[in-house]
Amino acid sequence: MSQQPFSRPGAIDLSALQRPAPSGPPTGAGAPGAPAGGAPGAAPVGGSSYAVEVTEQSFQAVLESSMTAPVLLVFYSRTRMPESGRLADDLAVLSGEFEGRFLAGLVDIDAAPGIAQAMQIPSIPLVVAVLDGRPAPLLQDALPMEELRTALTQVMQQLTAQGMTGRHQPRAGGPAGAEGEDAEEYVDPRYAPAQDALAAGDVDQAVAEYQKLVTANPADAEAAAGLAMAKVLQRVQGVDLQGARAAAADRPDDVDAQTLIADLDLYGGHVEDAFARLVELVRRTSGKERDAAREHLLGLFAAVGNDDSRVLKGRQALASALF
Structure with missing residues (x-):
């Protein structure tokens, strides 16, 4: 290897x-x-x-x-x-x-x-x-x-x-009958419809299912994070990466162009790059454009998780850009 x-x-x-x-x-x-x-x-x-x-x-x-x-x-x-x-x-x-x-x-x-x-x-x-x-x-x-x-x-x-929703069975101390050739992957029933939709490639349905959970229980942090991440996936589907980056380079203050690249960066795991791009966009813009950039960044914070150290740093940077 x-x-x-x-x-x-x-x-x-x-x-x-x-x-x-x-x-x-x-x-x-x-x-x-x-x-x-x-x-x-x-x-x-x-x-x-x-x-x-x-x-x-x-x-x-x-x-x-x-x-x-x-x-x-x-x-x-x-x-x-x-x-x-x-x-x-x-x-x-x-x-x-x-x-x-x-x-x-x-x-x-x-x-x-x-x-x-x-x-x-x-x-x-x-x-x-x-x-x-x-x-x-x-x-x-x-x-x-x-x-x-x-x-x-x-x-x-x-x-x-990305539709990867499988779970391992417990190696010991699990429910009776969990092991064996007929064992099935465990999926929390609350999230099963959304995860099944993702596994089937139906991102729109996954967003709808996560939205139902959040509407029913706004305190469900996992559902809220799942909804935010599913929305990111929804926005990046079928995007021409080279074309999107070229558009962002040509239009540095275009909110739609910049937020799309931030979505792509987040999806690819470049979390800090996504945050930094939108913080700078907030710093450069004003009015409705600034509000749109800020709201989009807050959505990316939710997708990553509000307790993540990078989110905490991102919130500090956002506050500095705003005030």
């Missing part, structure tokens, strides 16, 4: 995680008739049913389980870098909070040096996201628990917006 370039901590680019069109019959975990639980031989750890210690013997099975839903591999060493061990523990805890949206695979590089060598791990700590067996670097820093939680929330929101 060739080594991939690693992004700076906190810069999440999900473009490498988009599912390719199937080129043949599905195989491995997640295929019809395959166990949804996957990863045989990998024992649950950390008090979570969605975290496993990965050994050189179970590594392939863990990778195959990424056909069902994302696997986040965290590479750590408690002896060489204790903070990397803390990151592994935190990821295990969060895997339980996310209830199967991802499987945390804990890789102790001292106990399983062959895995680190095969993945060409440059340093620890490191979190690598695996989807459909394909790895993409996600984090290279031992973030505090709250920052890690908000970062993962954004990742899962973006994957949901």
